[in-house]
Amino acid sequence: MAFTATDVRNLRERTGCGMMDCKKALAASDGDMEKAVEFLREKGLAAVEKKASRIAAEGLVVAMIEGKVGVVLEVNAETDFVAKNETFAAFVNNVAKTIIKENPADVEALMSLHCENTEMTVQEALTDRIQVIGENMKIRRFVRMEGDLVAYVHQGGKIGVLVKFDTDCAGKDGFAAAAKDVAMQVAFSNPDYASREDVPADVVAKEKELLTAQVVNEGKPAAIAEKIVNGRIGKYFQEVCLLEQPFVKEEKQTVAEYMAACAKEMGGSMTAVAFVRMEKGEGLEKREDNFADEVASMVK
Numbered sequence: 001m002a003f004t005a006t007d008v009r010n011l012r013e014r015t016g017c018g019m020m021d022c023k024k025a026l027a028a029s030d031g032d033m034e035k036a037v038e039f040l041r042e043k044g045l046a047a048v049e050k051k052a053s054r055i056a057a058e059g060l061v062v063a064m065i066e067g068k069v070g071v072v073l074e075v076n077a078e079t080d081f082v083a084k085n086e087t088f089a090a091f092v093n094n095v096a097k098t099i100i101k102e103n104p105a106d107v108e109a110l111m112s113l114h115c116e117n118t119e120m121t122v123q124e125a126l127t128d129r130i131q132v133i134g135e136n137m138k139i140r141r142f143v144r145m146e147g148d149l150v151a152y153v154h155q156g157g158k159i160g161v162l163v164k165f166d167t168d169c170a171g172k173d174g175f176a177a178a179a180k181d182v183a184m185q186v187a188f189s190n191p192d193y194a195s196r197e198d199v200p201a202d203v204v205a206k207e208k209e210l211l212t213a214q215v216v217n218e219g220k221p222a223a224i225a226e227k228i229v230n231g232r233i234g235k236y237f238q239e240v241c242l243l244e245q246p247f248v249k250e251e252k253q254t255v256a257e258y259m260a261a262c263a264k265e266m267g268g269s270m271t272a273v274a275f276v277r278m279e280k281g282e283g284l285e286k287r288e289d290n291f292a293d294e295v296a297s298m299v300k
Helices: 005-015 019-028 033-042 086-102 107-111 122-133 175-189 201-217 222-240 255-266 291-298
Strands: 058-066 069-077 137-146 148-154 159-167 250-254 270-279
Touching (some): 005 019, 019 033, 019 122, 058 086, 069 086, 069 148, 069 159, 086 107, 086 137, 107 122, 107 137, 122 137, 137 159, 137 270, 159 175, 175 255, 175 270, 201 222, 255 270
Antiparallel strands (some): 058 069, 148 159, 159 270
């Protein structure tokens, strides 16, 4: 029985095995899907299928730059222990290098690309790591940027940051240190936007609406309500906009003022225009192990 590319994709999604393994299995099974699954299980390749439903919210976030191209990438595993595995870290770095080189549109497009420093596709390399390490793993997300960049990784892969600058100081003494300080600020304070100009108009309108309701509930006169709201919206920008936040190393100046001072010393200009911040496992269901239940299940 003949099989199609759709059959190969369906078998890959069902078992988590690599594309070439799925092709071989279907060829050996005359296109019969169930026999192909059995073939992969017999070969010890479809063990991934059982792991696919297990929660993977640990792992690593990496931030990497090559030339003027950078990426922040999150790859999840089931336990924090795996993040310390050198071969897992090497796999994550190879995937990051693949993204920098190939510029895939999304994770789905990434999976079929040749994985840097290997003889496999990214999907095959991922399946290989799952089989060797014995945990479910997922390439969750990435952001690729180009320009004058700085990368920063916090707490050994818990948080990854990439910041893009509009500057004529890149390469000058002092730029790398100043840029890293800004990236550390992003990791620490988790801003939503680079500047107030980046905040969508509807978001500002909604915030003003909420602040107006607060002022009214406080019993302030309507005549001065607008003035009070305008003052408070400024504090909102200080909280959510990187450039307006108090600089963590010297809170008497803003991040924008810090960069301006550094740029002046370097004889140029410098400002952060975009950034991405990823925190490992944010928004994912966390694995909660119950030791008593695990022991009980083992003695049944």
